[in-house]
Amino acid sequence: MRSIEWTRLTSAGFWLTLLLWAANAGAHSASDAYLNLSIGAPGLGGPVIEGQWDIALRDLAFVLDLDADGDGRLTWGEVHRRWPDIVSYAYRHLRIDGGAGNACTIEPSRQLIDDHADGAYAALFFAVHCAQKPQRLTLDYSLFFAIDPSHRGIFVLQSGPATTTAVLSPDNASLHLRL
Amino acid sequence: MRPMIVLALGLALATLPRHASASAEAKPPVTVPPSAGPPPPYRAPYEPTHDEEVLQDVPAISDPAVARMTSLRRAFGAAPHDLPTALSLASAYIDYGRQVGDAHYAGYAEAVIAPWLVAQPVPSKVLVTEAIILQYRHQFPEARQRLHEALNADPGSAQGWLTLATLDMVQGDYAAAGKECVQVTSAADVATGLACSATLRSYTGHARQSLALLDQVQLGAATQSAGYRAWVHGLSAEAAERLGDWPLAETHYQAALKLVPRDNFLLVAYADFLLDRSRPREVLGLLANSVQSDTAFLRIVLAQAALKSPDTARYTWIMAARFAALTERGSDFFGREQARFALELQHDPQAALDLARKNWQRQREPWDTRLLLAAAVAAQEPRAVTDVLEFRRRVKLEDPVIDGLAQELRPGADTMAISQP
Numbered sequence: 033m034r035s036i037e038w039t040r041l042t043s044a045g046f047w048l049t050l051l052l053w054a055a056n057a058g059a060h061s062a063s064d065a066y067l068n069l070s071i072g073a074p075g076l077g078g079p080v081i082e083g084q085w086d087i088a089l090r091d092l093a094f095v096l097d098l099d100a101d102g103d104g105r106l107t108w109g110e111v112h113r114r115w116p117d118i119v120s121y122a123y124r125h126l127r128i129d130g131g132a133g134n135a136c137t138i139e140p141s142r143q144l145i146d147d148h149a150d151g152a153y154a155a156l157f158f159a160v161h162c163a164q165k166p167q168r169l170t171l172d173y174s175l176f177f178a179i180d181p182s183h184r185g186i187f188v189l190q191s192g193p194a195t196t197t198a199v200l201s202p203d204n205a206s207l208h209l210r211l
Numbered sequence: 212m213r214p215m216i217v218l219a220l221g222l223a224l225a226t227l228p229r230h231a232s233a234s235a236e237a238k239p240p241v242t243v244p245p246s247a248g249p250p251p252p253y254r255a256p257y258e259p260t261h262d263e264e265v266l267q268d269v270p271a272i273s274d275p276a277v278a279r280m281t282s283l284r285r286a287f288g289a290a291p292h293d294l295p296t297a298l299s300l301a302s303a304y305i306d307y308g309r310q311v312g313d314a315h316y317a318g319y320a321e322a323v324i325a326p327w328l329v330a331q332p333v334p335s336k337v338l339v340t341e342a343i344i345l346q347y348r349h350q351f352p353e354a355r356q357r358l359h360e361a362l363n364a365d366p367g368s369a370q371g372w373l374t375l376a377t378l379d380m381v382q383g384d385y386a387a388a389g390k391e392c393v394q395v396t397s398a399a400d401v402a403t404g405l406a407c408s409a410t411l412r413s414y415t416g417h418a419r420q421s422l423a424l425l426d427q428v429q430l431g432a433a434t435q436s437a438g439y440r441a442w443v444h445g446l447s448a449e450a451a452e453r454l455g456d457w458p459l460a461e462t463h464y465q466a467a468l469k470l471v472p473r474d475n476f477l478l479v480a481y482a483d484f485l486l487d488r489s490r491p492r493e494v495l496g497l498l499a500n501s502v503q504s505d506t507a508f509l510r511i512v513l514a515q516a517a518l519k520s521p522d523t524a525r526y527t528w529i530m531a532a533r534f535a536a537l538t539e540r541g542s543d544f545f546g547r548e549q550a551r552f553a554l555e556l557q558h559d560p561q562a563a564l565d566l567a568r569k570n571w572q573r574q575r576e577p578w579d580t581r582l583l584l585a586a587a588v589a590a591q592e593p594r595a596v597t598d599v600l601e602f603r604r605r606v607k608l609e610d611p612v613i614d615g616l617a618q619e620l621r622p623g624a625d626t627m628a629i630s631q632p
Contacts, residue, residue, distance in 0.1 A: 061505055061533075062314040064540050084256075089267040091315070104271025109262030144256035145266060149532035151503065152266040155256040180318035181325065182348075184540040199541055 061150055063091050063183040065175055067126075067200070069160070070190040071211060081160035081169075083138075085122065086146050086153040091176060091183070092118055108145070111154070115143050122156055125175040130166035137161050171207040173200040268503065276307050287323065294334060297323050301340050305347065312475030312504025317344045335365040342374055346381075349544030351573060354378060369399035376407050383575030385415050385606055402428050410446055414577070416607025418453035425450060441470035445477050452484065453577070455611035460484060475504050482510040483578075487612070491517035505533050509548050516556060527556050546570030550582050560589035571599065577610050584616035593620040 065087045072080040093099055093106055096117055100110045111118075119140050130136045139159045146155035160169075176183035185200030189209060198207055259266065270277040283300040290296050301320040308316025321344050327337040338361035345354035358375045362368060376391035388411050396404025409424035425447045432440050444467035451460035464481040471477065478501055482494045491514035498514075501507035512526040520526075534549055547570050554563035567583040580599060587596040600617055602608075 061312070061503060062537075062540065062542065063318060064536060090269050093267070093269045094315070094319075099269050099271075102272035104269055104273070105265045106267040106269050107262060108259035108264040108266055111266060112262075144258050146256040147254065149529050149536060150505075179322050180315060181321050182314070182318035186536075186539050199539070 063088060063176060063180050064186055065091075065183070066148075066153075066186045066188075067173070068188045068190070071192070081162075081166075083158045083160065085126070085156040085158070086148065087118075087122060087156065087175070088148070088150070089145075089152045089154055091180075092121070092154060095176070095179060096121060106152075111145070118154055119143065119156065122154075122175065123158075125173065127170075127172040128160050129170040129172075130162040130164065131168055131170065134162055134164050134166055136163075136166065136169070166211055168211060169207075169209045171209065173205050173207075177202045177205065270307075270311075276303075276310070279303060280307060292326075294327060294337070297327070298336055298340060305340075305343060309347070309476065310471070310474050312479070312501065312506055314348070317347050320344055332364065333360075335361040335368060335371070338364075339368060339371045339374060342371075346374065346378055348542075349546075349573065351378060351382060367398050369395060369403065372398050373403070373407060376411075380411060380414060381574050381576055383414075383602065383606065385411060402431055406443065406446065409450075413446070413450040413453050414606065414608065416609050418450045418609050421450040422447055422454075422459075437470040441467040441474065441477065444470070445480065448480065448484075453609040457484075457488065473500065475501060475507060479504075479506045479510060482507070482514075486510065486513055486517065489517070491515075505530075505537075505545065506548060508533065509552060513551075513555060530556070546573065547579055547582060550586065554582065554586050554589060560586055560591075564590045564592060564595060568595070575602065577608060577613065580608065581610065581613050581616065584613060584620060588616055588619050596620060 065085065067086075068084045070082050072082065089098070089106055089111065096114060098110055098114055098118075099106050100113075123138055123140060126138065128136045128138055137160070139161060141157045141159060143157070144155045146153045171187075173185050173187075175185060181202050183201075187198045187200055187207065189196040191211060196209065198204070200207070270280075272278055272281065280300070280303045283296070283303050287293075287296050287300045301323045304316040304320040304323065308314060308320075320340070324337050324340055327334055328341060330337075333341075338357045342354040342357035342361065345351075345357065355375070355378060358371055358378070362371045362375070365371065372391050372394040376388045376395060379385070379388035379391060389408070392404055392407035392411055395407045405424050406428050409421045409428065412418070412424070413421035425443055429440065429443045429447070432443060444463045448460045448463035448467065451457075451463060461484065464477065464484060467477050468474070468481060478498060482497055485491070485493050485497070494510055494514035495518075498507045498511050502511065509530060512523070512530050515523045515526050530552060534545065534552065537545055546566055550563050550567035550570055553559045553566055557563075563586040564583070567579070567586045571579050571583045580603060583599055584596055587593060587599075600621060603613065603617060
């Protein structure tokens, strides 16, 4: 194990190893979440808006200390026992609004695990209910931005045959969608 | 034996065969010919059945580096306005992320220094830290600008000069790097300056001198950290590779990895060495715990392909999916890996040539030059790389593989001596 003294900020050796290797190392596997909304056929209470939000377990583990025994292996038991915390943390960072006088609420339905190319994700399923049938939606996304500004939310809206996509970032955290 | 590939791949590839080589409990591998299109390796979202099922490897608290990050994070939480604490935490994040090849930590570091980035003026150490993050993300012009700002404010910043020298070496501006190494020597110490110029010499036709200098640095480094000594061994390994001295290169790689066994950069560099030596089976063992790093994963796929493993098509598909995810989020700093993927796994020389060219406009380390020339050979387009051959000649780049490629591209016109041990 390396024993660099992090307090020696001005010493010559500080960061040396990190520096001369930094460019070679390449930057990969940054944090992504996948937010999918689909607008179904009009039901009794207007169109049904459903969502699936996939959030990397390793990101959730970092903010919520999910690895209870600290052994470096996040198990299904450690995840499902913390679903309430995961759900409450995630939905605090997503707002969907139908415009003036048309408040919408996000109603979590269930949580599963979804495998992605770079690891396992929590798949959060939800429905969106608005006071009236929305003509437009405003979406405010802030997941992980405060702890990792390089996080990106990959957003896909499926409305009938039409698909809208966007990449949510700290500079592009709000979307205005016409339905 | 810890089923390493099993675990780490298991998370992403629940339905894939459970080990690189078929094992007793593995499902029979499904062979998909490359022409059949991508196989669908993922199941639909699911609920695991057993509490003990491992879903994801995460940093273990038993790892001293993780423990140190955790305690620095706590210290920063208690003193969120204390700049030295913030810089310590940011550098711990950057260093850990570099070690394990995980870009999340560069993002965490960015968040830690964010409050000071809006200060007027931005403290020079914060500028240098930001430059390191930007450089890690291959945002070279932005990194350069921050470094110039930092060095204007604090011309005695060894850290700033060293970062700038590194940046210029990565981009192939060796004249500028040479001047910056001189600044490093006066701002830091002789050993650091020596390491800086030794690295530079290995790129400019003086790999043998470079090795001698690095030996000197190593001799004086007995009391330095394992990370520092591993770094010098890593540089020596690369210099030995420039000379085609494979046994010496391997000795240094192994010495370095003995000091920092899971350093992503070293693991990947050694894996490339092994792939070049036609030893792919060793690559699978070496990188078994590194599948989360995209750079390491590419080498695993290359090793699978070299072994003609029936899993190659699936691994290739996953690598493509990882590149697609990076593209989706708007990242384009993985040019070297993507060019190599196109050339060696997708067998698309034209795409590889385009990607390698774009990458070379940005960074010009020997591997970048080698890939671009290899793509030009495969695409039979020698005229596409005349400027690259000219660069190689001008800087006197030594490398037996690159020498061979240059010969193929300009038969008879190559007058550079090919160094052999």
